[in-house]
Amino acid sequence: MTKAIKLSVLPSLEPERAALEVCVYCPKLCRAACPISDASPREGLIPWGKMTTAYQLARGAAPLDHAHAVSAWACTGCMGCRERCDHRNDVPAALGVARAALAAQGLAPPAVEAQRRGFGRHVARAERGLARVAASAGAAVDPAGAPLFVGCTYARAMPDEAAAMARAVSRLLGGPVRLVGGCCGEPLRDAGDPLGADRARDSVAASVRGEVLWVADPGCAFALRFGGLDARSIVELGATRLGTLRQLPELGPVRYHDSCKLGRGLGLYDEPRAVLTAILGRAPGELDDRRELARCSGAGGALPTSHPEIARGIASARRADHEAAGGGTLVTACPSSALALRRAGVRAVEFGALLDRATE
Numbered sequence: 001m002t003k004a005i006k007l008s009v010l011p012s013l014e015p016e017r018a019a020l021e022v023c024v025y026c027p028k029l030c031r032a033a034c035p036i037s038d039a040s041p042r043e044g045l046i047p048w049g050k051m052t053t054a055y056q057l058a059r060g061a062a063p064l065d066h067a068h069a070v071s072a073w074a075c076t077g078c079m080g081c082r083e084r085c086d087h088r089n090d091v092p093a094a095l096g097v098a099r100a101a102l103a104a105q106g107l108a109p110p111a112v113e114a115q116r117r118g119f120g121r122h123v124a125r126a127e128r129g130l131a132r133v134a135a136s137a138g139a140a141v142d143p144a145g146a147p148l149f150v151g152c153t154y155a156r157a158m159p160d161e162a163a164a165m166a167r168a169v170s171r172l173l174g175g176p177v178r179l180v181g182g183c184c185g186e187p188l189r190d191a192g193d194p195l196g197a198d199r200a201r202d203s204v205a206a207s208v209r210g211e212v213l214w215v216a217d218p219g220c221a222f223a224l225r226f227g228g229l230d231a232r233s234i235v236e237l238g239a240t241r242l243g244t245l246r247q248l249p250e251l252g253p254v255r256y257h258d259s260c261k262l263g264r265g266l267g268l269y270d271e272p273r274a275v276l277t278a279i280l281g282r283a284p285g286e287l288d289d290r291r292e293l294a295r296c297s298g299a300g301g302a303l304p305t306s307h308p309e310i311a312r313g314i315a316s317a318r319r320a321d322h323e324a325a326g327g328g329t330l331v332t333a334c335p336s337s338a339l340a341l342r343r344a345g346v347r348a349v350e351f352g353a354l355l356d357r358a359t360e
């Protein structure tokens with residue numbers, strides 16, 4: 001009987017042993033799925049390479065240093081590899097455990113560690129943004145309303161669109177919403193601090209016990225739902241009110257980009273298309289790679305912090321995909337994607353702004 005290789009250097013990776021070993025001995029079937037290795041074609045950055053490095057680090061077969069540790073952060077958590085994997089191996093989950101083990105050794109990329117240390121300031125800025133959203137949304141926001149969690153990216157970087165979202169959700173529900181503060185914890189999880197992430201998520205949960213929580217950012221919805229909350233995307237809400245949506249034919253050519261967390265994460269492929277069809281009066285255009293095989297915009301998993309050039313390269317590749325399909329407006333449900341795509345020169349519109357206009 002062969003003896004199991006010991007993961008003695010990073011023993012907290014033991015629960016991920018099966019996932020790691022399946023990748024280590026795999027003929028790299030998912031290599032074409034990974035947006036990271038697509039933008040920076042290096043063997044060490046395909047899913048197999050990142051899993052193998054984590055495995056080698058855990059067993060002491062690679063030096064425990066920053067140069068090797070950084071590959072655990074070369075992942076947006078897009079789950080694209082899972083769709084091409086016969087084992088449906090959960091690479092981002094295993095790399096997440098590796099991040100936590102490596103961060104505990106002081107081996108998180110310095111920029112990511114700085115972001116983790118600044119988490120308190122991050123939340124404070126989001127709370128200030130949320131106050132602006134409430135002021136701008138007017139009567140749509142009320143402390144007695146249904147809970148709406150817009151998420152830090154909307155609150156900090158897109159307050160106008162968040163206010164539009166609050167107005168739209170209020171109209172769709174037929175009553176005001178109350179803005180739920182705090183953070184779903186994903187920035188901490190991405191940094192390698194799962195305990196801090198759980199605490200942040202639990203503090204959101206404490207303010208919505210027993211209620212449906214409507215969530216604007218699909219990444220937050222994914223994190224909160226799998227943390228046990230009844231968290232639902234506002235796209236789902238729109239899909240249950242199709243008959244109330246006004247057509248906006250002036251939008252011109254519109255194509256839909258599947259957000260990783262809305263699609264592969266929450267399984268919502270038909271709902272955003274149904275909403276867009278109701279708003280446009282026709283089905284939206286599509287990218288060549290769509291639904292389960294949609295390609296990531298590079299904005300998740302702390303990639304823009306750990307590997308900013310690769311993140312920009314991925315967004316530029318999505319712009320090229322969009323232009324090759326005919327250009328026009330690209331609609332996404334993800335605020336981080338919308339920001340990354342805009343920076344890459346795409347006319348990107350997110351769902352909140354559309355729903356606001358379609359429910360006026």
Ligand code: SF4
Binds near residue numbers: 085
């Ligand atoms: S995720 Fe699946 S296909 Fe990709 S390397 Fe691992 S085992 Fe192979």
Ligand code: SF4
Binds near residue numbers: 033034047074
């Ligand atoms: S989850 Fe996405 S970014 Fe991460 S390894 Fe898989 S395909 Fe690459």
